[in-house]
Amino acid sequence: MLYAFLIFGSLILFFFFSAAIISLREKETRASYIFFTAGFLLSVPYFLFYVFEVPANVFVILIFFGLPALIFLFLLFPFDPVAKRIEISPRPSHRFDERDIMFSRRRLKPGTARFEDYYRAHPEKKVLDDEWRRKPGLLNPKSRFYDPVWFSASESSFDTVEILHPYVNGVADKNRQNFDPQKITAFIKDWLLRSGAHSVGVTVLQDYHLYSHLGRQEPYGAEVLKEHRFAVAFTAEMDKETVDHAPLAPTVLESADQYLKVGVLAVKLAAFIRRSGYPARAHIDGNYRLICPLAARDAGLGEIGRMGLLITPELGPRVRIGVVTTDLPLITDSYKPDSTVIDFCSRCLKCADNCPSKAISFDDRKFEQGVLRWKINPEACFGYWSSAGTDCARCMKVCPYSHPDNLLHRTTRAVIKRNFFARYLAIKMDDVFYGRKRLP
Template identity: 35%
Template sequence: MAREVRERLEGRDRQEGKAQRIPYLSPTERVKRLGPEREALYQKNTTPLSSSFVRLCIMRAELVDGPVNPTREPVKDSPTLTGEIKGLARYLGADLVGVSRLQESYLYLENDLPHTHVISLGLPMEHGIMKTAPSRKSYTEFWRAYNDLAEMVVHLAAHIRGMGYSARAHHVRAGDLLLIPCAVDAGLGELSKMGLLITKKYGPRIRLGAVSTDLPLEVDRPVDLGIQDFCEKCSKCARHCPTGAIPEKKTWVRSVRKWQVDGERCVETFSKSFGCGMCIRHCPWNKPDTLLHRISREAAVRSTTARSLLTKADDWLYGK
């Protein structure tokens, strides 16, 4: 969650027509900006297990980059190479993998990367645990997923450097990239009203990591899951957000029309109540992978009428 909160906070600083690249502040620095009282609450809510996941992520910040093998493996052909790299990411544990071209606007202000592509990795959080959000369990689950992703991207980047190509890992505690736009471009899912990525299989119950590289890979296409239309009809996350951080209407942000979540309001609740996650918990796309929900998702992707019916059915079955 910290990654998304950071992105939301940074989104607040952006204005249309202004700098396309934005300053980087770590989640810890962001929380410090809330003052000592809030910071103490944030620390208090950290369970021993989630603390160890956070510490492991911090340790992996040292491992995101390294020397590149001077003997470069020749690339056979780009589609085969892309398939192998995606297969390796899945072998390491990623559930969703996609490739996009690196855009300068996805870099933080002071950072520069000599890379051309981004490999985005997604890992779901347990549905049963996220139903309890906000709780110590759900907070630990956020960090369990982030920690697993940190390990995967560090491994994948090291493997690519071993092939003789530059590569850098990006995870929640060490990243130069905005992960959500990269994942959208790589076809992992769509941006939603709550400001998070919604994937077809897991909805918003997903965490992200990435590897940037100069390996010549095949890029994926963004997907249209009908989320923009679904979110227009739904607003459940906005109704359940305890601070009103999620807006009903879209605004222009960096020349893109989107729902702009108020990151400062969100982080305030986030720091006091186990990472909050009420928006994820109540989203109609956050359902277990049963036959009924698979059929519902297919219908929602294909038909605007189905989207209208499903938002009403979700209210009726699971409450408004």
């Protein structure tokens, strides 16, 4: 029996100290300290029993072995009646007009006919937009978190993405290759993953993936036509350590760099498909015809969470998305709504709590144009960006799903997907280990 105390105590010590070392490597000193302390405090009684050879009665055995085993089994047991009751949102039945997004409105120049026309049609947006227009603006030297080096590097990355714009589309080669859809889909996925993508999926291109009208490209206001049958969506990881600087200057450079990365991957994939004789278009920063998170979700890459971003299984919202649309026959992936993410977001609210502009809703999902979802306040969010000078990303930084994809967090993610109690415990524990409010 005494050896059981020694083995159990060692297991506890091993588990907690391993978690502490992983946290230390993640530079999460608070989590590391708590894991070390918990490991020490929880294992010491077992070692005391062993060292002093205390006789164990039934009560001691139940407390020291039965109780931990029961908790352990209860958390690991697949039991999730809650997720089954979560209402699944209907698919959108309308398209979103790109002219209404903040990046399109930002391009409107006061005094121009386009500016006047837009606000004549949307007078309710004028007051809101006047407010952020008075602020310095993204990557502006007068903004709050201005840093000459990081801002200039970010501008350089965004400029490089723009250099790619002429290559997003082109004419397909006249000689069409006959590919086996299974093989070419596997090849494309493997190629993108080897080129630095984190995840890749394929979906049938839906009407609602596409914008209704152009807002950032010419001809402004032109109707977006559905030209292709499939969309290949992929993600690139945003570096955790850099995102942890949010909302300071390094995050905006990380965003710019990952927009560039997915931009390069999308342009090269589209070029390859066109060389093979099929039409293909890359959708990259500033030059989209569709809403990337929707296409990525339907390609099975994640679920849309409270902050409106795609929550991927391994990296949460800490990704940038690239998409290529094409007529090349491909094998599609299936999207299964992830009720566990919706349930987690319903209770977590950490992004809403940490959002400096209060742009993220604390309420439950609501029906917006037939879609059950959380809607962020884009003017408030963009207003903060305009004074910060960066794209903020505090919501991304604090999201419990954003933790690195290592053994510790992979195990947690697997457990919270199967057991609602573990999910609720994980929300509380994330606050304990990493803090509820995470300041820059």
